[in-house]
Amino acid sequence: MKIYSFRKEEGKKITKYDSNFIMSRIIQSEKPVHVGCMHLEKNGVIGYHQAVVPQLLLIMNGEGLVRGERDEYIKVQSGDAVFWEKDEWHETKTDLGLTAIVIESEELNPDSFMALRIN
Template identity: 70%
Template structure:
């Protein structure tokens, strides 16, 4: 058995796209799948940018706001997941703090998820 951590303290500060968050990478597979954990502090933001590949954001703690290609923000909270298609513009922000798992892959299948 091996024990790993994805705490904020082992992550990397990300500032690209005018962002302000810490990303703790979790896994990369041969099938070009990236799994990471992002830690947004109070007033944190993952800046507005296009998804390079399909992306799934799973909120594990806190709450925040997300948007796609419109200016309309939707509130999201712990236990909810957001999916963006490849090429889709998107942004995530929080007033109070948010922790989320991010899965990025050309082969994402969201058929098992329950819609809100």
Template identity: 70%
Template sequence: MEFYSFNKENGKQITKFNSNFVMSRIIQTDEAAHIGCMYLDKNGLVGYHQAVVPQLLLVLNGEGHVRGENDEYVRVQSGDAVFWAKGEWHETKSETGLTAIVIESDGLNPSAFMKLK
């Protein structure tokens, strides 16, 4: 399990085409990818299971806890990204609610774009 940050402070100011915004790069893949938005309500749980393919969890809002193959939970919040390798056991839960983007693909390499947290 690896932790990354995609918050505004890790982004780059874009001014091309008279633009004025910050872009935090997350991932690029040449492999097929499944991308979804996950909503955990109060006391929501993604049960303990093995990742079928490499998986990247991007917390958009709310907060929760994740764990890998040990019983130690780590708090995650908006701007945090968690990466699990193929076959890695993991779980996500939230007492208050959490919204996240989930990207699953054999071609994930988050360290190419995001800084480790």
């Protein structure tokens, strides 16, 4: 399990086409990608299971705890991105609730775009 950051501070200011915003790049893939949004309510959990393909969980709102194969939980919050390799056992839970975008694909390489926060 690796934890990355896609917070505003990691982004790049975009001014092309009279734009004015910060872009935090996340991922690029040439293979099929599945993108979903997960809404975990208070005391919600994504149970302990193996990743079918490499998976990137982007915490958009709220906070929670994640773990990989070790029985050690790490706090995550808005702006964190958690990456699990194919077949890696993992779990996500929250006391207060969280909303996350999940990106799943055979070809994910978060190292190309995001700053590593925890390895």
